[in-house]
Amino acid sequence: MICTGVRVSVNMLSDPKGTPLMFVVRQKKAVLSFQVPLTLRGLYQRNYQYKDVARTLCQPPKRAENETQYIYVDVSTLSEKNATYRLSVTHLQNFVLLTEERFSFNATPSQPQYFKYMFKEGLDSVIVQVSSPMAFPCSVISIQDIQCPVYDLDNNVAFIGMYQTMTKKAAITVQVTCLSCLPVSSCSHRNIE
Structure with missing residues (x-):
């Protein structure tokens, strides 16, 4: 059995000016959400903003080897201006x-x-x-x-x-x-x- 992971990557190309994009990735038995830019707290409570975000999707068990699993990506924002981003979904071979x-x-x-x-x-x-x-x-x-x-x-x-x-x-x-x-x-x- 060949087992590969699936990775969702987002690269924010425009400046969101304080209004992030929210990505919700839905699978049959799992939901993953993240915002871009992603804000993480670092050393001395400093906030770091990341415009490139990538996450590996959870691997729910399959009932059959040939079962197709679908994912849905919902994107939303409260920004009044259009946002430009690059979204990719890839298989991880390793x-x-x-x-x-x-x-x-x-x-x-x-x-x-x-x-x-x-x-x-x-x-x-x-x-x-x-x-x-x-x-x-x-x-x-x-x-x-x-x-x-x-x-x-x-x-x-x-x-x-x-x-x-x-x-x-x-x-x-x-x-x-x-x-x-x-x-x-x-x-x-x-x-x-």
């Missing part, structure tokens, strides 16, 4: 992590990443190792069960499962009973071993 294989990816606070891992038969635990060439900004690695919603933003990643903050390196030992989804947020370039 969505499923493999045991003993290194994997590189990029993530930012407004473009967190998460991946799926399925234990091989006979394994009862794995060590998830993440490394970065950069010490700043701080990142969060989270281990969550496969279920919707996935908490992948820096302000909600600690709500469920277990998590580890990191600068250049981190590792989490995971038992077979708890791993399936690995969100990583607030980082620039990470390697998973």
